[in-house]
Amino acid sequence: MADQLKMTGIKKIFPGVVALDGVDFRLLPGEIHALMGENGAGKSTLIKVLTGVYDIDGGEIELAGQQVRFTGPLQAQQAGISTVYQEVNLCPNLSVAENIFIGREPRKFGRIQWSEMRKRAAALLARLDLDLDVTAQLDSYSLAIQQMVAIARAVDIQARVLILDEPTSSLDASEVEQLFTIMRRLRDEGVAILFVSHFLDQVYEIADRMTVLRNGRLIGEFRTEDLPQMQLISKMIGKELEALEEIEEQAREASSPERGTPILEARQLGRTGAIAPFDLTIHAGEVVGLAGLLGSGRTELARLLFGADRPDHGELLVDGNASAVKSPREAMAKGIAFSSENRRTEGIIGELTVRENIILAMQAARGWTRPIPRRKQDELVDKYVKALQIRPADPERLVRDLSGGNQQKVLLARWLIIEPRLLIIDEPTRGIDVGAKAEIQRLVAQLADGGMAVLFVSAELEEVLRLSHKIEVLRDRRLVEELQNGDDVDADRIMQTIASGATP
């Protein structure tokens, strides 16, 4: 079969960095091809080259046998290359239909045909098994639905090559299935699909072939069935496998912490429309995992404990004393820290430097009149940049220039320097690569060993199982079960609870 897309010897150089060094890449029509590699391996750069965001410094791109060179994203789009990015790139304040047809609205005599547009949008969404009100504002839907709308938009542009960059990072299991159904249908229609994901299981479920990159170089192209998962990982990180297995064991070995007065106890705490009243206790040195599907109330529960939202039911005890935690500030004063799942909008402040982002919470707690002396700032920041291996290790770099995994580490550092007693981390490993994920997991285990209580929220059951002493299972905005993590508890057991809503 002729290649739909063929890239040979692609070279891309940034000041001081060779991002892509003679990379070959090809896409066949009617295949799903996974692009694999750690953050910084060059995946994003390759995609940006392909979509015309970057110009290349060497090499050739052939599309359906014809040599092309894109000078902008629009050109690439017109040539039939559509992209859906990890972060939804739509306008939240426009309607669903407007978002799908923005820039190519059906017109008659220059006038937009609104009814035609709504009809076509509804038909298109129906094709993806989505039943939405196309006149509703996009931000009235969840992030997952917004992602689906972005895909609908990309699909409608007559795409020959469809690039999906981390499309599943904010989707839950059933939504991922729905997306895969759509992907398979498009593949069978002859579309060449490039798929990027950090979820290896998903890659193995959907991809026909994969290309592995490391440090801007091509490691190889493989058929999925020829490359077992562990071999893939070692190709991606270029390290032996023992390092990975080590983490697996470390957390499991940690003994269950001693009891006593819990740091935090929620008694029938709840907030109407967000999370039904629940009971929860967290002790020092304990890792409590929150498991549940997207939208099951995981984040809502965490936010109540931090005072980010106010409860309208029940009470919260800190160190055994009833105390209203009315704002994040008050929570911080009681030693509670919260790192949000929305890294970009609720976490980092992009235009500030790494150093400024790290000291922010500590500075906020001290108030503006007592600045942290610069020398102490540098000391603290240096320490955590090293400890968490934040890269690049330049505290004066703007945080928005860092990769997702490193931004996450900056956020963790922000909370670690205030030495909280309870650290609530919501989806810290979402959308980051295997290596960074392992580092963050190891860090959580270490912190708990050091006596810190951790509330760990994650959509990845394996991760929750690996780290937690105790697992709280949520379903439909209700805490349905508490499980002591032991040998009898596994992912299937939790899935059952999530699916049935009751103890089997």
Added chain:
Amino acid sequence: MTTLLRHRLFWPTAVLVVLLASNLVFSNNFFSITLQDGHLYGSLIDILRRSAPLVLVALGMTLVIATGGIDLSVGSVMAISGALACLLIGDLSNPDALGPVLLVVGAAIALCVVFGLWNGFLVAVLGIQPIIATLILMVAGRGVAQLITGGQILNVHSAPYRVIGAGYFLAVPVSFLIAAVAVGLTVALTRRTALGLLLESVGGSPTASRLAGIRARRITIMVYVFAAAFAGVAGLIYSSDVSSADSNAAGNLIELNAILAVVLGGTALTGGRFSIAGSVLGAVIITTLDITAVSVGVPVETTLLFKAVVVIILCLAQSATFRAKVFGRFGTKRVEVPA
């Protein structure tokens, strides 16, 4: 050379230098400074003296804009402050005594602080969009000023009061000294403390800032109080300079000039990173432009048009995208960082 080009104050400074140099073409003695009666005289001194009110207003505006807000009421606050001062001085038994005049000045600034609190309350507590919240005072403030002056232009004769806007200290204009002190104060307040960082954080992302434990509300109220207080001082300088309170003319359209100064200085209207030095440069550029229009001999009726054209050119020259388009690869190239 490239580091110099990339410095964020490079373009504003370049613009100012070009403006000053172009004046030289039209008047040879533009740069000459002489000492007459113990006062410094010359066009440059004139620029410094006349920049003072705008510099003050731009300082406050910079902080407000850094939080992602805007303050349209500064011109009206200037009028109110001048009006109250002139009214109270008119009632003094001895307008030439220093003590009472200082009290009057304090009272005028205190009233402005109250109006600043009002703006801050609307924005931070009630959550009204800054442009609307301050529009209320922009319109109503002129009314308040007219109420104070009884709809008249109040003339005052007070030697101590006149010093503020028209006096000299050690041969240097007092208004310039006031502005310089205000700049120093603002720099110290924002960069010596953590206020600057917290401001930038709130402007960069209010949600993230709240979750980091920053008292965004308090900080927001504070910047509106600063803006109003500085506008109050600017109002005193203006009214002292003309020895009267004119509720309509005082601070007329100065809010727009101040916003322009902030933008010319490289602070984005979307909030976040701010540059005080940039805003000061911006204010001086705008004043220089006004003076240049006169010295070049632009007819009075076309002054505004002349200013508009120059401002458009300035903004385009500062835009990296525009330079890249026009000068191709010679413009500053965007530095890309691989994700």
